[in-house]
Amino acid sequence: MAPDADLRLALLNPWQRGFPLVREPFAHIGATVGLSATDVLDGYTRLQQEGALSRIGGVFAGNAGGAALLAAMAVPPERLDAVAAIVTSHPGVNHNYQREHLHNLWFVMTGHDDAAVRSAMALLEDATGLPALQLRMQRAYRIDLGFDLRSRTAPAPMTAALEATPVAEADRPLAALLEAGLPLVPRPFDHWAQALGRTPASVLATLQQWLDQGTLRRIGAIVRHHELGFDANAMTVFDIPDAAVDQCGEALAHEVGVTLAYRRERAPGWPYNLYCMVHGRDRTEVLEVIARATGNAGLAHYPHEVLFSCRRFKQTGPRRFRALPETAAPSATPTEVLDAVAG
Numbered sequence: 001m002a003p004d005a006d007l008r009l010a011l012l013n014p015w016q017r018g019f020p021l022v023r024e025p026f027a028h029i030g031a032t033v034g035l036s037a038t039d040v041l042d043g044y045t046r047l048q049q050e051g052a053l054s055r056i057g058g059v060f061a062g063n064a065g066g067a068a069l070l071a072a073m074a075v076p077p078e079r080l081d082a083v084a085a086i087v088t089s090h091p092g093v094n095h096n097y098q099r100e101h102l103h104n105l106w107f108v109m110t111g112h113d114d115a116a117v118r119s120a121m122a123l124l125e126d127a128t129g130l131p132a133l134q135l136r137m138q139r140a141y142r143i144d145l146g147f148d149l150r151s152r153t154a155p156a157p158m159t160a161a162l163e164a165t166p167v168a169e170a171d172r173p174l175a176a177l178l179e180a181g182l183p184l185v186p187r188p189f190d191h192w193a194q195a196l197g198r199t200p201a202s203v204l205a206t207l208q209q210w211l212d213q214g215t216l217r218r219i220g221a222i223v224r225h226h227e228l229g230f231d232a233n234a235m236t237v238f239d240i241p242d243a244a245v246d247q248c249g250e251a252l253a254h255e256v257g258v259t260l261a262y263r264r265e266r267a268p269g270w271p272y273n274l275y276c277m278v279h280g281r282d283r284t285e286v287l288e289v290i291a292r293a294t295g296n297a298g299l300a301h302y303p304h305e306v307l308f309s310c311r312r313f314k315q316t317g318p319r320r321f322r323a324l325p326e327t328a329a330p331s332a333t334p335t336e337v338l339d340a341v342a343g
Contacts, residue, residue, distance in 0.1 A: 009149055009150070012223055013149045052228055054224050056219075058175075059216065063166060065321060066111060066321055070106065071109055071133060073130045074103045080104065090120060091325055094108050106307075108318070139263040149228060174203065174207075177196075179318065207219065232281060233308065235309075236307075237272035238302050238303070239271045239272050255293035255297060258276050259278060271303070272304075
C-alpha cells in the first residue's frame with residue numbers, strides 16, 4: 001500500500017536537505033515525526049517502490065569531481081523513439097527528455113572526467129548518426145533542486161552556494177556510494193564504513209566536511225517530481241551578452257519558482273548561454289512563473305525560448321564517481337525506453 005499523503009509529506013518535505021548525519025538517522029527522523037524507525041524505513045521503501053523517491057543521497061557541486069554536460073539532438077519525429085532508446089541505454093546518461101523544439105531530445109551525459117564524457121558522446125553520435133549540441137556548464141547559480149510538496153510551483157528555499165572543494169581521490173569510493181544512495185537499513189553509515197574499511201565516525205565526519213566546504217549542495221531525499229505531481233516542466237534559454245550573464249543569472253536564481261539556473265557554453269547554431277528550469281503542476285502556472293521571473297530579473301528584452309518537456313525517457317542518478325558497467329556501448333533495442341511518461 002502506498003504511503004498516505006500526510007506520511008509522504010512528513011518523510012519527504014523536511015528531509016530533502018539536512019538529512020541527519022548520525023549513526024541511526026531513521027530513528028532520528030522517526031522521533032521528529034512521531035514514528036518508529038521501522039515505520040520510517042518501511043515508508044521510504046514504499047515511496048521508492050512507487051517511484052516518488054529516487055534515493056536518499058547527495059547532490060554534489062558541479063566542480064566536486066567527475067564531469068557532465070547537457071546535450072541535445074534534432075531527431076526526425078519518426079526516429080525519436082528509436083534514438084531515445086539508444087541514448088537511454090548508455091549508463092552514463094542520467095536524464096533523457098523529449099522537449100518541444102526542433103532540438104527535441106535533451107539528455108545529460110555524466111562520467112569520471114571530461115575525456116570519458118567526450119568519448120561517450122562520440123559513441124552516441126556514431127550509434128544514432130546524429131550530431132549533438134554539447135553544452136558544458138560554466139557556472140551554476142542554483143542547482144540544489146528541491147521541491148516544496150505543499151506548493152504549486154515554488155521550490156524549496158535556496159541555500160547560499162559555497163565555493164566547492166573537490167572530492168579527494170581517496171574519498172571517491174565514499175562519493176560513489178553517496179551518489180548511488182543510502183541503503184534503507186537502520187544504520188546505513190555503518191554499512192558504508194564496513195564496505196570501505198573505515199569507521200562510522202570517519203564516514204560521518206567526511207560527509208559533514210563536504211557540506212561545510214560546498215562539495216555537497218545537500219544530503220537528503222531526492223524525489224522524482226513527475227510522481228509527485230510536478231509534471232509541467234519547462235527549460236527557458238536566454239541569449240545574454242557575456243558581460244551581463246552572471247548578474248542576470250544571479251537575479252534569476254533568486255526568483256520564486258525557479259528551480260535551477262546556470263550558465264552554459266554556446267554552440268554553433270545555438271546562441272543561448274543562460275538557462276533556468278521551472279517545475280510546476282500546471283503549464284499555465286509555469287508560464288506565469290517564467291514571465292514574472294524573466295521580467296523581475298530584467299531579461300524580457302533578451303532573445304529567449306521556452307522548451308516544455310513532453311516525455312521522460314530516463315531519470316536516474318548521475319555517474320560522476322561510480323564506475324560504468326564493463327559494456328557501456330549504446331544499444332538500439334527499442335524496449336529499453338521503459339520510463340517514457342508524459343510531461
